[in-house]
Amino acid sequence: MKIAVYGREFSNTTLPFVQEVFDCLRKFDVELYVYEKFSQFISGRIYFPRKLWLFKDHHDIKGQVDVMLSLGGDGTMLDTVTLIRDSGIPVIGINFGRLGFLASINKGDIQSAIASLVNREYTIDSRDLLKVDSDRNVFGDENFALNDLTVHRRDNSAMMIIHAYLNGEFLNSYWADGLIVATPTGSTAYSLSCGGPIIFPRSENFLITPISPHNLNVRPVVISDSYTLSFELEGRSSKYLLSLDSRTEVIDCSLKFSVCKAAFQINLVRLNNESYLSTLRNKMLWGIDTRNY
Template sequence: MQIAIYSRGFVKEDLPIIQLLLDELERAEINAIIYAPFSESLQPYIRFSKPLVTFSCAEDLYGKADILVSLGGDGTLLDTVCYVRDKNIPVLGINFGRLGFLASIGKDAINAAVQALKQRTYVADKRSLLHLDSNVGLFGEVPYALNDFTIHKKDTSAMVKIHTYLNGEFLNTYWADGLIVSTPTGSTGYSLSCGGPVVFPEAGSFVITPVAPHNLNVRPVIIPDNHVLSFEVEGRSDQFLCTLDSRMETIDSTVQLAIKKEEFSISLVRLDDSNFLHTLRNKLLWGIDARNALK
């Protein structure tokens, strides 16, 4: 088995965990391919028992990596979408960050994670993506997102008007700071912080959530993900922001935007003893109430 390891960087407190991961992989006879900038930053601090094999782009992984391991928080894991693309390489997230909805495997579970990889006892959950079409070719070769798509005002400019259509039929004009379209996976991210609902990953839906809407009767809406959403944006400013996960482009009112479900999905790896309900309880502290102890 060969796994790829991706990370944006590290803090020195995490170096023993990274060393442990590499040592455990070697003991399990699992070969590692390390993201090149990450491997360069590690070399002064980490013992490598064999010559390094690295990758720098998506093409370097095709046919070489069975699984990609993300070391970091949810933002780091979202980066991996640009590397696995449509090649069906599952992603396992080890949480070096804070909340960790997607990168849900803790540092204390390194040994268990490596054994699950070796014995192939992990579970790979399919997660849907959303796809962006535009008339100006935004986001190059990766016009898709695992979490969400957003339109947002730029800097401190006035609110924007986002004319929104569902399968070509007018839905609403959102007078707001912005608008979020999230997948079920992304429902626990930016959308949740703006009042959107929690949606189970297997639900075939998109969530439309306004950001600080000027009309107080506007609420998040859940729609089937076989629908197509399209948008026209206008405002006092000439420029607006458009994002896919953590990637950002600047657009103007001449840009036409449409969101639909991507044709392929990606797989997120979890251990057998973990599932979405377990993550909700741990990350949102559901059920952590002193009154429950009285039962």
């Protein structure tokens, strides 16, 4: 089996778990591809006696590997989206971070998870993405996101006004600190903390969630992902922040941009002992009375 490994820099407390991952991959005689910058970071820290293949971007692994393994939290998993793109390579994450909705494998389950992965005891959970188009091509060819798009204030305390249009028809002017457009996958991320609902995968929806809206009767809205959303900005500041997952660019208020469904999906690996519902219950602590702890 050919597995690609992606990761960020980590603290020394995480080192034993990363070593355990590489030990397990060696045990199962996996042909290993490691992200070049991550390989440089772990050099001298991680022991792996066999030859490693290095990759820099999606061109090096497209059609070459069976699975992408992400070592870190949900942010690290989101990074892999720009490496996988439309290749269809399934991705699975081992959670070295905090909550871990996307990177769902716990540190204590590394050996059993990799065994299941190598033995192909898993299913594929396909997730939709959103795509951003702008008149200045702000994000280049990385204009897609698995979780969400966010536009928000940059350098002052004044509210911004975001004029939103749905298939060209005026929807609303949001007086707020910002606005989130989330996919069902992203409904458990930033949008959730701003009062947005949880939307199940494959619901074929977008979620529009204002950030601290001035008018309290302005609530999150769920729409079909077959629609195209377009936006115009207004405010006292001349600069704002536009984010796609973990990538952020500074924009000015003259920028017009639109959001629609991307033409490809990302394939998440679900081991046979887990499901979206089990992950949701565990991460949200549903059914647990914290007063007893």
